[in-house]
Amino acid sequence: MSGAQERAAPAAVLEVRDLRTAFAADGGMARAVDGVSFDLFEGRTLGLVGESGCGKSATALSILRLIPPPGRVAGSVRLRGRELSALDDEAMRAVRGAEIAMVFQEPMSALNPVFTVGWQVAEALLVHRRLGKRDARARAIELLAEVGIADAALRARQYPHQLSGGMRQRVMIAMAMACRPAVLLADEPTTALDVTVQAQILELFGELQRKAGTALLLITHDLAVVAEAAERVAVMYAGRIVEEASTVELFERPRHPYTIGLLRSLPERTPRGRPLAAIPGSVPSAFDWPSGCRFRTRCPLARALCAEREPALEPAGAEPGHLAACHFQEEAARL
Amino acid sequence: MAEPAARAGPPADAWDRFFAELGRRRLFKLAAALLALLYASAIYAPLIASDRPYYMEGIDRGAFAAAQRELVGVTRSLAVLAAETEESYLARRAQGSTWDWGQALEAEAAAARRRGQILRDALPRGRRGALDDYLDGIEGLLDAGRGRRIDEALRAGERAIELAEAARRSAEEGRAELVGRASWPLFASLSAPEVFLMVSWAFVLGWPLWNPLVNRRLLGGERARIRRHRRTKLAVALGTPLAVAFAWAALAPSAPALDAAPYKAKLASGAIEARRVVFPPIALGFAETHMAEGFRPPTWTQASRMDAEGHYSRGPRRRPSDPTGFTPPGTPVEVRWGEPALNSALRHPLGTDALGRDLLVRLLWGGRVSLSIGLASAALLTVIGVVLGSIAGYFGGLADMAISRLIEVVLCIPALYLVLMASALVDPAVLSPLVAIVLIIALVAWTGVARLARAEFLRLRESEFVLAARALGLGAPRIIVRHVLPNALGPILVAAAFAVAAGILTESVVSFLGFGIQHPVPSWGSLVNESRSAEHWWVQLFPGLAIFLTVTCYNLVGEAIRDSLDPRARIPA
Numbered sequence: 033m034s035g036a037q038e039r040a041a042p043a044a045v046l047e048v049r050d051l052r053t054a055f056a057a058d059g060g061m062a063r064a065v066d067g068v069s070f071d072l073f074e075g076r077t078l079g080l081v082g083e084s085g086c087g088k089s090a091t092a093l094s095i096l097r098l099i100p101p102p103g104r105v106a107g108s109v110r111l112r113g114r115e116l117s118a119l120d121d122e123a124m125r126a127v128r129g130a131e132i133a134m135v136f137q138e139p140m141s142a143l144n145p146v147f148t149v150g151w152q153v154a155e156a157l158l159v160h161r162r163l164g165k166r167d168a169r170a171r172a173i174e175l176l177a178e179v180g181i182a183d184a185a186l187r188a189r190q191y192p193h194q195l196s197g198g199m200r201q202r203v204m205i206a207m208a209m210a211c212r213p214a215v216l217l218a219d220e221p222t223t224a225l226d227v228t229v230q231a232q233i234l235e236l237f238g239e240l241q242r243k244a245g246t247a248l249l250l251i252t253h254d255l256a257v258v259a260e261a262a263e264r265v266a267v268m269y270a271g272r273i274v275e276e277a278s279t280v281e282l283f284e285r286p287r288h289p290y291t292i293g294l295l296r297s298l299p300e301r302t303p304r305g306r307p308l309a310a311i312p313g314s315v316p317s318a319f320d321w322p323s324g325c326r327f328r329t330r331c332p333l334a335r336a337l338c339a340e341r342e343p344a345l346e347p348a349g350a351e352p353g354h355l356a357a358c359h360f361q362e363e364a365a366r367l
Numbered sequence: 368m369a370e371p372a373a374r375a376g377p378p379a380d381a382w383d384r385f386f387a388e389l390g391r392r393r394l395f396k397l398a399a400a401l402l403a404l405l406y407a408s409a410i411y412a413p414l415i416a417s418d419r420p421y422y423m424e425g426i427d428r429g430a431f432a433a434a435q436r437e438l439v440g441v442t443r444s445l446a447v448l449a450a451e452t453e454e455s456y457l458a459r460r461a462q463g464s465t466w467d468w469g470q471a472l473e474a475e476a477a478a479a480r481r482r483g484q485i486l487r488d489a490l491p492r493g494r495r496g497a498l499d500d501y502l503d504g505i506e507g508l509l510d511a512g513r514g515r516r517i518d519e520a521l522r523a524g525e526r527a528i529e530l531a532e533a534a535r536r537s538a539e540e541g542r543a544e545l546v547g548r549a550s551w552p553l554f555a556s557l558s559a560p561e562v563f564l565m566v567s568w569a570f571v572l573g574w575p576l577w578n579p580l581v582n583r584r585l586l587g588g589e590r591a592r593i594r595r596h597r598r599t600k601l602a603v604a605l606g607t608p609l610a611v612a613f614a615w616a617a618l619a620p621s622a623p624a625l626d627a628a629p630y631k632a633k634l635a636s637g638a639i640e641a642r643r644v645v646f647p648p649i650a651l652g653f654a655e656t657h658m659a660e661g662f663r664p665p666t667w668t669q670a671s672r673m674d675a676e677g678h679y680s681r682g683p684r685r686r687p688s689d690p691t692g693f694t695p696p697g698t699p700v701e702v703r704w705g706e707p708a709l710n711s712a713l714r715h716p717l718g719t720d721a722l723g724r725d726l727l728v729r730l731l732w733g734g735r736v737s738l739s740i741g742l743a744s745a746a747l748l749t750v751i752g753v754v755l756g757s758i759a760g761y762f763g764g765l766a767d768m769a770i771s772r773l774i775e776v777v778l779c780i781p782a783l784y785l786v787l788m789a790s791a792l793v794d795p796a797v798l799s800p801l802v803a804i805v806l807i808i809a810l811v812a813w814t815g816v817a818r819l820a821r822a823e824f825l826r827l828r829e830s831e832f833v834l835a836a837r838a839l840g841l842g843a844p845r846i847i848v849r850h851v852l853p854n855a856l857g858p859i860l861v862a863a864a865f866a867v868a869a870g871i872l873t874e875s876v877v878s879f880l881g882f883g884i885q886h887p888v889p890s891w892g893s894l895v896n897e898s899r900s901a902e903h904w905w906v907q908l909f910p911g912l913a914i915f916l917t918v919t920c921y922n923l924v925g926e927a928i929r930d931s932l933d934p935r936a937r938i939p940a
Contacts, residue, residue: 096838098834098837098838101764125840125841125842126840127840128837128838128839128840129838129839129840129841130840133838133839134835134838136831136834136835136838138831141830141831141832142831142832142834142835143832143835144832144836144850144853144854145832145854146853146854147849147853155839155841155849156839156840159839159840159841159842159845160840204835207835207839208839
């Protein structure tokens with residue numbers, strides 16, 4: 033079935049090419065996102081995985097051009113063929129929420145504490161769809177019911193602090209889906225939730241995608257979430273994508289030492305009683321990425337070549353569409 | 368852990384917690400109650416102290432006689448005006464008059480109508496015919512005059528004069544059998560905004576009574592229902608006074624144009640033949656003078672005793688000793704209608720000023736000026752501060768730079784000198800002193816609120832819900848007003864409460880120094896300024912106490928709100 037969809041897959045809804053985001057600080061330039069490219073397809077999910085500080089969230093905010101100053105964004109983002117980086121602020125504002133929406137990690141802090149959740153869901157409709165107050169309110173209740181909130185009419189009148197964590201996240205999703213956006217960027221949407229609620233929320237994403245055909249970018253540090261919800265996965269390290277493949281391929285036949293290290297450190301894959309495997313060292317500073325391959329400081333396969341030349345993202349393995357950025361990917365596959 | 372409890376009933380919302388927290392503070396309750404009473408005394412001042420009666424039933428023989436005397440003369444001059452051209456009027460109008468012919472015509476018609484009305488209303492029903500005819504004749508004449516139909520106006524004029532003669536004769540015949548009329552002079556002098564404030568303040572004062580009653584009886588004591596009906600209550604408490612005020616504006620008899628009537632003097636002299644008169648508890652006007660009682664000490668003190676000739680019995684101002692056998696005559700104090708007796712303790716409980724005006728009455732009326740200046744200046748400076756502070760805090764960069772420097776510039780000028788200088792420069796003919804002082808205080812004192820708002824916006828613009836709002840595609844104005852401002856409101860409200868206190872104090876200082884509010888409308892600060900002699904201690908003590916009490920109460924209220932909004936400063940249950 034996956035194959036059939038692959039073949040039928042139309043042109044990408046969102047094409048991100050060579051996205052670069054840098055912050056000027058007194059220590060120099062922090063290149064948080066450094067040449068990231070990927071495509072999002074209608075009704076499909078791309079998982080973006082990486083550890084804290086690798087530039088996942090910055091990627092999402094860069095797509096929406098919400099990087100706070102002094103940050104600067106370069107590169108190309110095309111939404112259904114329309115170049116977003118060429119739009120002025122006003123036109124970009126019309127895109128946000130209406131065509132590309134975002135769900136945040138902490139629903140408690142991302143919801144405004146002084147307004148009822150119904151009002152907050154209705155607000156996007158008031159602004160983008162120019163609905164009347166009464167219509168927006170009725171539609172908000174529908175949306176809340178759609179994201180699985182029982183007794184939506186009552187909940188719509190409540191404040192964020194009166195809802196549970198899972199319900200708040202459902203509200204955030206209802207807000208994001210209010211205008212039926214083509215693209216949904218979900219930044220760690222399940223991290224603040226417990227496991228059962230996590231599963232429900234992921235299921236909800238799937239359901240909404242089937243219904244509305246939304247393309248989803250699922251940003252997470254949790255490989256289990258990706259395995260469950262994404263068809264394709266991109267692994268990010270130090271501001272770049274180091275490997276990208278279909279989920280099955282990536283989990284079964286990883287070709288980049290970093291991906292391999294990540295998968296090895298999964299508790300589920302560690303035999304009982306053995307200490308968890310960890311990748312030695314920590315992520316280098318964004319002010320001062322290592323020369324050549326950025327993973328070389330922590331890589332078991334690192335050699336002289338790795339410090340000299342930066343590996344490009346190249347086809348790897350047997351499956352078409354599997355890309356990895358490693359000089360020694362054949363060797364890595366045998367690790 | 369908290370979940371099961373929360374599921375048992377709807378959890379308390381932020382307002383519930385805030386009110387519960389406020390309710391635990393005794394000092395806040397005391398201060399709020401005192402403030403409510405202070406505002407009540409200011410709002411209800413006309414009902415407490417006035418030289419107009421609430422209700423009067425009687426015959427105004429003076430007014431009747433005057434109207435009878437003047438009726439024909441006024442009609443003649445109206446007839447001349449109606450049949451005259453603009454040029455001839457302008458040629459003969461009084462020197463310095465700015466009226467054109469139309470204005471003069473309307474004024475003269477109103478004068479004729481008023482006199483006819485006075486006569487008509489005082490006559491018994493059977494004798495009103497001639498006056499009804501006269502009033503119709505006036506309208507016909509006026510109509511012809513307005514239409515510039517000279518011939519018709521000439522004829523109507525002659526007829527109106529005949530009618531006036533007839534009306535005067537009819538009045539003369541009916542003079543012995545005049546009927547008494549009931550009137551409500553005090554209520555007639557109230558304006559619709561005053562009525563609005565009076566009714567709405569009744570809701571505020573009665574809150575401890577009606578609120579529990581409504582909650583228990585109408586809402587069955589359910590927290591959720593009570594919470595849902597908060598807005599309904601507010602709507603009723605604001606809507607009722609509004610409706611009453613509109614009804615008042617539409618229905619209440621407009622105050623007679625010349626109602627500076629000295630009712631008390633007329634009653635005493637018999638010009639008004641009264642059957643029943645009801646005066647307010649203190650039957651004194653705020654500008655009513657008793658020249659023989661200048662700087663009379665509070666009448667409950669021994670030093671205030673006076674004899675019938677207007678000499679003090681003791682103290683430095685007692686009757687001069689008399690080595691030659693000659694006693695200079697005193698000025699007897701005039702005790703007018705409705706006033707307490709000469710040496711009653713209630714005559715001037717807080718003493719009088721240089722012109723013998725009662726200090727208690729002036730304190731009550733002065734509260735209107737002082738308290739409203741405090742509120743208005745605080746409201747204005749909060750608006751200025753929030754607008755500038757939010758722009759600086761939300762946008763940062765150049766806007767922040769410019770506004771922050773502006774704040775520093777305003778801050779580094781000593782505020783009092785700026786206020787004094789500005790109020791000395793303002794021309795009272797251009798800008799009323801009341802408005803001027805509010806503007807000046809607000810323009811000097813907005814910096815505190817602006818800095819607070821800026822800090823709050825700096826903090827909140829980094830918050831995730833603002834980022835989420837931007838990700839939803841909301842514009843900056845909407846985010847500032849709808850998302851950030853409500854979250855920043857707590858500290859700003861506290862600053863506003865302190866600003867009211869500061870505004871009252873500043874106005875007092877300015878008025879005390881002789882700028883600001885001018886006579887005869889008193890403000891508390893200008894009352895203190897009535898005398899600087901230690902001998903007249905009451906003049907300084909009582910208004911000073913009023914200022915002190917209000918400012919202290921506002922500071923207590925501000926502190927209580929601040930502490931109640933701060934979760935770390937909560938009093939343990």
